[in-house]
Amino acid sequence: MFSAVVSSILLASAFAARPAAADDTIKIGEINSYSSIPSFTEPYRKGWQLALDEINSAGGVDGKKLEVISKDDGGKPADAVTAANELVANDGVAMLAGTFFSNIGLAVSDYAKQKKILFLAAEPLTDAITLSKGNRYTFRLRPGTYEQAAMLADEAAKLPAKKWATIAPNYEYGQSAVAAFKKLLSAKRPDIEWVGEQWPPQSKIDAGAVAEAIAKSEPDAIFNVTFGADLVKLVREGETRGLFKDRAVVSVLAGEPEYLDPLKDETPEGWIVTGYPWSAVSIPDHAAFLKAYQAKYNDYPRLGSLVGYAMLKSAAVILAKAHSIDSEKLADAAEGINVDTPFGPVTFRAIDHQSTLGAFVGKTALKDGKGVMVDVTYHDGAGYLPSDAEVKAQRPQN
């Protein structure tokens, strides 16, 4: 007992506050799951580092340099809250940003609400973060689950397919994506029926059995939500077993380089996907981003790179507009703010704090032994966000 307390006091020195930074910097606290989902977060880190260089070499914000203090959350919400507390209570950051997993995003957004500090959520897709669990201090950059499902439902409605089956990872993201897609597609096409569904556990898919079970329900088309390692397994088993033969497939996120590239020459052709066709984007702002990214890293950007880049740019614009690091002023400034991103200008809507950043929808194809997206169109997020009435019904008003 005694030595426990002694050791914890000795450790106190390790945690003691570091010297306060000079007044000529503004600190941003950044948290993400660097150790648990490196395939997304490594390019993401490169993205915000590029943005940081650009902002600071252009003179920073209000004449002050930006400093990003970055922490790993190990993929655990509780550790993310510890990190947030360190950034806020110890490092005195002006705002928080980042996070990948939905539950971590929600944990940090609730911390932000409790401690009244601005939180710019980069990646978490859950609709709850801007709707049912939304709060004054939390803003989100990426299009959420509902938006992505809505973009795909538009395309799916044009298909002749009448019988649909779904495959989704068995957690909130998969469940919300399937629910939204079903609702939207059935509304557009009352004639379709849902003939089968499979819910493999995330990253533990028994792909052969799942593929057979789906094939047994004899759908005309399949809606897939699995990604990452599960998607690779499903594609391999499904292709060999003829699951995708003569069937349309609509798949969320599968066009993102993080998930498309590992498939290499086995990329299935003709899937309708949301994603990021970095080599085919024709938006002018993107060309500059692409050039700078490739010059700095000698690598092409992933979607994570773009999210990291746009996140830090948004943070800088919010700080510049507020002329302050006061949380209330920052939150006021962020509502309705316009930010230039590589996907063009976006707005953080005042009503639900969701940005209008969109996503690309296209078809997968094989080119030189690699998977690419073709026939891409950019879908502006603004067209797929819930109406004001829906937001008011779902989001806590205060």
Added chain:
Amino acid sequence: MSFYFVQFVTGLASACSLFLVASGLSIIFGVTRVVNFAHGGFYMLGAYIGYTLTDRFSGAFGFWGAIVLAALCVAAIGTLIEMSLLRRVYEAPVLFQLLATFGVTLVVEDLVLLTWGPSELLGPRAPGFKGAIDLFGHPFPAYDLLLIALAPTVLAFIWLIFHRTTWGVLVRAATQDREMVAALGVNQKWLFTTVFALGVFLAGLGGALELPREAANHTMDVQVITEALVVVVIGGLGSVMGTFLAAIIVSELNAFGILVFPKISIVLVFVVMAIVLIVRPWGLLGRAEAATRSAGGVVFSRWRPFGAQGRLLVVLALAVAALLPLVAGNYFLGVATEVLIFMLYAASLHFLLADGGLASFGHAAYFGLGSYGAAIVLKALGFGMETAIPAGVLLGFAGALVFGWFCVRLSGVYFAMLTLAFAQIAWSIAYQWTDVTGGDNGIIGVWPSAWAASPVRFYWLTLALSAGAIGLLRAITFSPFGYALRALRDSTLRAETIGLVRWRVQWMGFVIAGAFAALAGALYAFLKGSVFPDNISISLSIDGLVMVLLGGVGTVSGGVVGAAIYRSLSIWVISYTDYSKLVLGALIILLVVLFPRGLVGQFEAWRSARTPSRVLGENL
């Protein structure tokens, strides 16, 4: 009809790939009694090394040569680890080896990331087995048929070397009675090393053989280790045939289960394990464990309550802790609060493990029930924190009462695995029952009442509750009940002879440990402001074991010290390094080698060696 046949064969293919990994684990487990947590890491290494080699050598010969070479490389790495690390800790108290292999797992995870980068790596398909063959009109992957042929071949191979070679006979003898084999003059070191190498070879082979089915990725190790462990236990320890049978049962139940319940996969293996262990306490083909000669906890010196000097130190330490807010900022207070909560959590597991001799692999269940109980009463029923915390404790208490009733009927590793099964069932309920628990999005907004909301107040509240609860646990340890619990741990036979009823005493011990863990969980919910299924996760159960083992199982409350050090260390490491797993894993390995009795255990051993003539007045 043909569909069901194809689904059956599909299940068989999954079973075979599962068996290839699990068989190695079963062999290592059976002989060395090491719960080799690094087995998943070796499996992952097999896949990644296999990827690199198959990338380099093309063609049929190159591919298959690369697969075997990858497995051999992994076996070489495993042998090196066994000789340099595990050999040093075989004599350590029960389960201590788990700590060493846990450290290895962490190191392997980061080394793989550093070596192969963050992306998933898709290897080539197997030459000659790329496409599908026709199975009653269904296209079926040819490679799956190869796996189905391969697994029984490996099973036959293992059977042959175990039954037809001298080495195999010695291994089987060691599986049944290690001490006797050693007494007969067999070089145990050599036996253990070769068994470990064979087991790791099978893990590497299993990983490399997965390449044509999936991309090498960073979560492979975690996915496979629990499932492999579960299969080994369902089959019965040390029975490779049982492992084979269990792999088939689990895979077929999954293949057909998802047709009726598409969401069943997430919990299926654990439900199967719970049912099997309740019906057959030693697994399908396992036999009752031979009575171990050394009991659960190895005691280096007799346990005594604190003397005057010890009490003074405790009071002093508490006074210092209470005055901490005078010097510490809000962040450090937050960390200190978290450390205090984990000290309580570790103390509760330590009580079960050290006093009861019952190693729980699922202690997070009660921590998590405490968190959820508190959060639900607060958010859904609208009570305040003052009601929510006792409600959390009550839920943990109730959970331990129910689960414990089943668990204490078993012993040893089977007990441990049944606790794991219940923890995973509790986890999947929290994960799936979205209406009540919020699913994986959890419950947020669980903040303390206004009077305790400031970091200083909440720290004091936690200090008071944790210190009081740890004190109470110590008091129970030295009460007649505590003596009864330890008597049953040291010799069940003798203790029962004097009239102690084993299951009743251990059940009570289990419930006490669960209730205290629940208190820690409830406090944790209010510290973090949110509750997630993570609070019941396997990794939290493992963290608890790591803390207790680090402190020393043979001590009265070493777990408390282990928790303070491990938790502070991991918070510090994750905050200040990019490769936190590498650093933390290396530190654990270092501590394991330096302090094979745990930190407090080593300290006591050292102290009693310095003063051999004097009987120690107290124990930490």
